[in-house]
Amino acid sequence: xxxxxxxxxxxxxxxxxxxxxxxxxxxxxxxxxxxxxxxxxxxxxxxxxxxxxxxxxxxxxxxxxxxxxxxxxxxxxxxxxxxxxxxxxxxxxxxxxxxxxxxxx
Amino acid sequence: xxxxxxxxxxxxxxxxxxxxxxxxxxxxxxxxxxxxxxxxxxxxxxxxxxxxxxxxxxxxxxxxxxxxxxxxxxxxxxxxxxxxxxxxxxxxxxxxxxxxxxxxxxxxxxxxxxxxxxxxxxxxxxxxxxxxxxxxxxxxxxxxxxxxxxxxxxxxxxxxxxxxxxxxxxxxxxxxxxxxxxxxxxxxxxxxxxxxxxxxxxxxxxxxxxxxxxxxxxxxxxxxxxxxxxxxxxxxxxxxxxxxxxxxxxxxxxxxxxxxxxxxxxxxxxxxxxxxxxxxxxxxxxxxxxxxxxxxxxxxxxxxxxxxxxxxxxxxxxxxxxxxxxxxxxxxxxxxxxxxxxxxxxxxxxxxxxxxxxxxxxxxxxxxxxxxxxxxxxxxxxxxxxxxxxxxxxxxxxxxxxxxxxxxxxxxxx
Numbered sequence: 255x256x257x258x259x260x261x262x263x264x265x266x267x268x269x270x271x272x273x274x275x276x277x278x279x280x281x282x283x284x285x286x287x288x289x290x291x292x293x294x295x296x297x298x299x300x301x302x303x304x305x306x307x308x309x310x311x312x313x314x315x316x317x318x319x320x321x322x323x324x325x326x327x328x329x330x331x332x333x334x335x336x337x338x339x340x341x342x343x344x345x346x347x348x349x350x351x352x353x354x355x356x357x358x359x
Numbered sequence: 360x361x362x363x364x365x366x367x368x369x370x371x372x373x374x375x376x377x378x379x380x381x382x383x384x385x386x387x388x389x390x391x392x393x394x395x396x397x398x399x400x401x402x403x404x405x406x407x408x409x410x411x412x413x414x415x416x417x418x419x420x421x422x423x424x425x426x427x428x429x430x431x432x433x434x435x436x437x438x439x440x441x442x443x444x445x446x447x448x449x450x451x452x453x454x455x456x457x458x459x460x461x462x463x464x465x466x467x468x469x470x471x472x473x474x475x476x477x478x479x480x481x482x483x484x485x486x487x488x489x490x491x492x493x494x495x496x497x498x499x500x501x502x503x504x505x506x507x508x509x510x511x512x513x514x515x516x517x518x519x520x521x522x523x524x525x526x527x528x529x530x531x532x533x534x535x536x537x538x539x540x541x542x543x544x545x546x547x548x549x550x551x552x553x554x555x556x557x558x559x560x561x562x563x564x565x566x567x568x569x570x571x572x573x574x575x576x577x578x579x580x581x582x583x584x585x586x587x588x589x590x591x592x593x594x595x596x597x598x599x600x601x602x603x604x605x606x607x608x609x610x611x612x613x614x615x616x617x618x619x620x621x622x623x624x625x626x627x628x629x630x631x632x633x634x635x636x637x638x639x640x641x642x643x644x645x646x647x648x649x650x651x652x653x654x655x656x657x658x659x660x661x662x663x664x665x666x667x668x669x670x671x672x673x674x675x676x677x678x679x680x681x682x683x684x685x686x687x688x689x690x691x692x693x694x695x696x697x698x699x700x701x702x703x704x705x706x707x708x709x710x711x712x713x714x715x716x717x718x719x720x721x722x723x724x725x726x727x728x729x730x731x732x733x734x735x736x737x738x739x740x741x742x743x744x745x746x747x748x749x750x751x752x753x754x755x756x757x758x759x760x761x762x763x764x765x766x767x768x769x770x771x772x773x
Contacts, residue, residue: 320579321513321612322628332581335597341577356657 261286265351272347272354276311279351287349291340296349300337303329304350317347317355362389362680365448365458367438368616369395369423371403371751372651372665373464379673379753381428389680391430392456394448396437398423401489402743404662407521407698410486410495411532419743420489426751438465440621443644460646460676463625463632465618467517467652467660471611474512475582482586483607486525487517498606499532504541505605507533510594511548512580512612514555515631517652517660520707522546522610523553523563524698530570531700545573547594547602552576556714559707562729566699575602583609613660615653631655636711637687639672646679648672656691657711663694666750667761673753692763694720696739704735710763719767721759728768 257264258271265278273279284304288296296304306327310318320343324331334342343355364380366373377393384391405419424433437451441461448456469487471477479491486492507529511522526546533539546553546567552560553567553574567574579597586592586605594602615630625643627633633642634654641647650672651665658664671689678685691711698704706728707715719725726734749756 319513325628331597335579335581339598341579 268354270354273351274353276308276352283351284349287351291338291345291349293338293345293349297337299329299333300349303327303334303337303342303346307346307350307352311350311352317343317350317352319343319355361387363457363459364389364391364462364676365456365460366391366393366462366464367395367441367448367618368464368466368653369393369427369433370400370464370466370651371662371746372466372653372669373462374400374423374426374751375666375669375753376462376464376650376673376676377431378426378428378751379669380676381431382753383673383677386430390432392432392434393427394434394436394438394450394456395423396435396451398435399489400426402746403517404739404746405743406486406489406492407524407528409489409492410499410525411528412496412500413528416489416493421747426747428752438616438618440618440623441625441647443622443624443647446644446646458646460648460680462672462676463619463641463647463649463653464651465616465653467515467613468616468630469611470614471609473612473614474580474609476585477512477583477609477611478585480585482592482605483583483609485609485611486521487610495608499529502533502542502606503538506543506545506591506603508545508547508594508602508604508607509610510578510580510602510607511550511610513549515660516610516613518695519555519659519661520695520697522548522608523567525608526567526572527570527700528698530572543573544571545575545602545604547575547578547580549579550576556709558717559715559729562705563697566731570700578602580609583607613652619653627655629655635687636691637689638675638685639668639689640675640679640685648676648679658691659693659695661693661695662746662750664692667692667694669753670755670761688761690762692761694759696735696742698736698739699731702736703731703733704739705729705731706735706738708763708768713763713765713768713770716769718769721764722766725767 260283266274338345400423402419405414408414439449439451484495553563554560581597582595584593591603619626619630632649634649636656641649652660675685694708696704708720709715717729
């Protein structure tokens with residue numbers, strides 16, 4: 255397992271950069287994680303999605319897919335792609351410090 | 360006391376479950392009622408072959424009721440909803456069915472309406488539905504040049520290998536018609552490769568390449584624009600990439616049955632039923648079980664999965680009604696023939712933990728895995744006989760049990 259340093263703290267990540275222990279994450283880490291994904295500023299809309307993703311993970315043990323996000327987070331799929339252009343489910347999971355969403359079979 | 364067992368859905372899962380349970384219980388020990396909204400049981404693997412004229416609608420459809428053993432009551436009605444609290448099914452015809460055990464087997468539903476612009480027509484087609492597959496046969500026969508695009512909008516879908524098989528069969532079909540050099544075939548997928556599992560994905564990617572089929576990955580279709588006024592159609596992704604087409608074969612989004620959404624506490628956001636992946640008991644209530652495409656278990660939505668789940672599920676329904684502990688016996692076993700065209704096919708065999716690898720099935724001597732052969736193609740053709748005469752009646756297939764065999768597989772690290 256790899257580690258990386260975010261906001262001065264060492265955290266465990268897998269080879270794709272996803273947190274393996276969501277408890278090591280805190281909100282202060284999000285801007286730095288977002289910058290690494292090419293997102294310069296986290297708006298309220300970004301935070302709506304990030305908090306939703308954290309809650310979903312806490313409840314269900316996996317992050318939501320884009321389609322489920324679009325149906326349940328209050329942010330449409332179109333807007334999700336504007337907020338997280340390279341793939342909302344994966345990018346939001348990386349910034350929110352949760353493992354890679356299972357979703358696809 | 361006689362147990363009241365109600366099974367919603369008379370497709371693969373509902374039929375084999377009903378037949379196995381009927382064989383287990385004496386007539387006065389249980390009443391078994393099966394509900395479906397129509398009397399048309401489609402052998403779904405046949406839908407792949409229809410557009411290429413390799414099978415016909417009348418060869419893959421049989422009456423549902425006739426697949427059920429004597430002593431099983433068949434009710435033809437849509438389901439309005441299930442009241443989980445009071446354990447009653449409310450049918451669309453106004454009647455109610457009380458149950459001691461409910462089995463949800465109503466499968467998956469196509470929801471093209473969730474994708475902007477996705478309307479079936481002359482140049483935007485699918486083979487995931489009987490009528491559309493028949494229409495696609497006529498349309499393909501007129502395809503002499505241009506861009507044929509096969510697109511999976513998003514997972515989960517039924518039979519995740521079928522869209523790839525469609526590409527392989529289209530390559531064969533167009534070659535046969537002498538127009539392959541004038542038709543480009545492009546496979547457009549939301550995944551980062553040809554398939555979900557790494558070893559099989561690599562093998563299938565190189566097959567696409569060998570056959571000159573283009574691969575576009577990580578494409579999340581946001582809109583489908585049909586060809587009009589001499590302009591070609593296009594798929595538009597959410598990140599604003601475009602793939603032009605003259606004929607698009609689209610596998611639309613899937614959801615569970617609509618009645619699941621109307622039943623409080625039963626389904627998830629997509630109307631699939633949250634289900635224990637090992638015991639197949641629903642998370643909604645201990646007396647509700649689910650099988651096949653209707654569940655949210657992390658296995659392929661495929662007939663083989665349903666078949667292997669069936670044995671475990673039936674055992675658990677019997678245990679539940681006897682007040683015994685359930686068996687966590689389903690391991691995610693799936694087994695799929697993949698048609699690769701020109702009379703050949705390959706076979707993959709996998710479960711929750713083990714991805715599809717090479718080797719032989721079911722043991723060291725057997726048919727090859729993850730490798731093209733004529734034998735696998737014959738296996739796929741023969742399977743239809745098996746389906747009607749062994750799988751649906753609920754007979755055990757010799758040598759093929761619910762647990763995935765490992766003897767013939769090339770597994771790394773043991």
